[in-house]
Amino acid sequence: MAQDPDCIFCKIVAGELPSLVVAEDERTVAFLDVNPATPGHTIVVPRDHSADLHAIGAEDLAACAAMGQRVAGLLVDRLDAAGVNLLNNVGAAAWQTVFHFHLHVVPRYADDPLTLPWIPAPGDRDEIGRTHARLTA
Template sequence: MSATPAYDPSNVFAKILRGELPAHKVYEDDKALAFLDIMPRCPGHALVIPKAPSRNLLDVAPEDLAHVAKVAQKVAKAAMTAFKADGIVLQQFSEEASGQIVYHLHMHVIPRHLGVPMKPPHVEMEKPEVLAEHAALLRAALGS
């Protein structure tokens, strides 16, 4: 097994954290940020990232991983309410062989409904107005 490559601060999520790219934010604290995926697999599909530079599960500091998991749980509970979901899928991919595309640790929080399939990954960009509406629903359920 080869060593994990170094963190690249030019990745798209680092740019979102620096305010260089827009995002439909739903939650933020001093250690983590949650925002909507622009190519959601289901309505309300959110991403939770640490603010600390971490490529993925293989190099994240344990305390940052724990905090991201806590925020993912908070977002998941809000998504259950906001989207009247029947369940939640939580996904995290580390390195190319797993399907990771953006090399900044992120957890996918995907609200699910019985009998409704998820869209394939990376297929369709959602309309900004739909993302804004979904972000507002999630923020309201989060109480922010």
């Protein structure tokens, strides 16, 4: 497995940093964002390190898209999301802050105040934990 020892997402995939995983398979890991745009905001990453959309292989990209679809279904089914944004940021100018390819799966609610782009801020750890429990029940 290709890893970058300085990459926070590689450390999460390797189990070196804690995360709240909601789904995973042989190619991908999906975990709750600790700076959520809305409750249930999930990050989908390939297990192998690729810096961005330009660097990821077709098989890992397809696996991430399939996992994004799976997670979107979880968010609608278990969190009653009214919709979902599936986002990928490529490069600093497009708000990419972690240079390991990832998809943001952001549930949308009728009354959520989110406007894009959002400014990441630490989320309530207890609320994130309760959301994790709902998604993995």
